[in-house]
Amino acid sequence: MSKMTLKTEGDRYIIVTRRFAAPPEAVYRAHIEPELLKKWLIGPEGWSMPVCINEARPGGKIQYEWTNGKGGDFYLTGGFVELVPFSRIVHIERMHLPDPTPDNHVETTFAPDGSGTLMTMRMTLPDAATRAAMLKTGMEEGMEASYVRLEGMI
Amino acid sequence: MPNLDATFQALADPTRRAILARLALGEATVMELAAPFDMSQPAVSRHLKVLEGAGLIVRRVEGTKRPCRLAPAGIAPVDEWLDMLREALTKNYERLDALLATMQPQEPKDPP
Numbered sequence: 001m002s003k004m005t006l007k008t009e010g011d012r013y014i015i016v017t018r019r020f021a022a023p024p025e026a027v028y029r030a031h032i033e034p035e036l037l038k039k040w041l042i043g044p045e046g047w048s049m050p051v052c053i054n055e056a057r058p059g060g061k062i063q064y065e066w067t068n069g070k071g072g073d074f075y076l077t078g079g080f081v082e083l084v085p086f087s088r089i090v091h092i093e094r095m096h097l098p099d100p101t102p103d104n105h106v107e108t109t110f111a112p113d114g115s116g117t118l119m120t121m122r123m124t125l126p127d128a129a130t131r132a133a134m135l136k137t138g139m140e141e142g143m144e145a146s147y148v149r150l151e152g153m154i
Numbered sequence: 155m156p157n158l159d160a161t162f163q164a165l166a167d168p169t170r171r172a173i174l175a176r177l178a179l180g181e182a183t184v185m186e187l188a189a190p191f192d193m194s195q196p197a198v199s200r201h202l203k204v205l206e207g208a209g210l211i212v213r214r215v216e217g218t219k220r221p222c223r224l225a226p227a228g229i230a231p232v233d234e235w236l237d238m239l240r241e242a243l244t245k246n247y248e249r250l251d252a253l254l255a256t257m258q259p260q261e262p263k264d265p266p
Contacts, residue, residue, distance in 0.1 A: 004247060030254065040253050
């Protein structure tokens with residue numbers, strides 16, 4: 001349960017750390033191979049990622065599209081800056097809600113940790129307006145999930 | 155947006171966290187806040203100044219007193235967003251754990 005930490009660094013960055021019981025090679029691959037990404041990078045229950053474009057090379061493009069199959073859709077675009085196989089990924093991403101959010105600069109590192117991996121992700125803290133837009137989207141998703149649960153009850 | 159540096163610096167001090175905990179019960183004067191701490195009123199006032207600068211408390215004027223109360227808007231919006239992020243990442247990484255387990259089976263045992 002205490003595998004993940006999330007903290008702010010100054011007022012501009014967020015640092016997330018997470019341990020995984022698999023070597024860096026597997027964790028790294030799960031971050032760039034579309035068939036693997038589609039299985040885990042999907043957020044709340046009930047969502048899926050029908051479009052996952054991931055050109056894992058410097059300058060390569062990123063496009064992820066999520067849907068809940070009920071008219072809830074949003075997507076993310078971006079690009080790779082740097083990739084060091086099995087140890088480091090630097091990329092830029094922005095969400096479209098539907099207006100694009102300011103660029104989020106993300107640096108992810110994968111370090112051997114015993115027989116597993118310590119992942120550290122440093123990302124840009126979005127400004128207040130972006131956070132508000134994301135919260136609004138998140139709340140709509142949350143409400144949708146509640147309605148689905150309600151439908152199951154009645 | 156609130157200045158997170160100031161916010162986290164303000165929250166880093168145990169006395170200031172205790173002051174905030176007291177204020178969560180309701181408005182209080184400097185004298186009331188100083189009472190439980192073995193601390194002079196000027197020292198408490200300095201802590202209050204830091205909390206006020208970080209937007210965590212607000213003060214009003216009542217004669218010669220300046221009672222303090224919590225300013226929930228100071229940190230709530232960032233907290234709320236970070237909570238949402240934490241929840242989304244937690245779910246994603248739990249799924250990733252399951253996926254990694256299928257990619258990376260247990261240490262290979264000797265073949266039967």
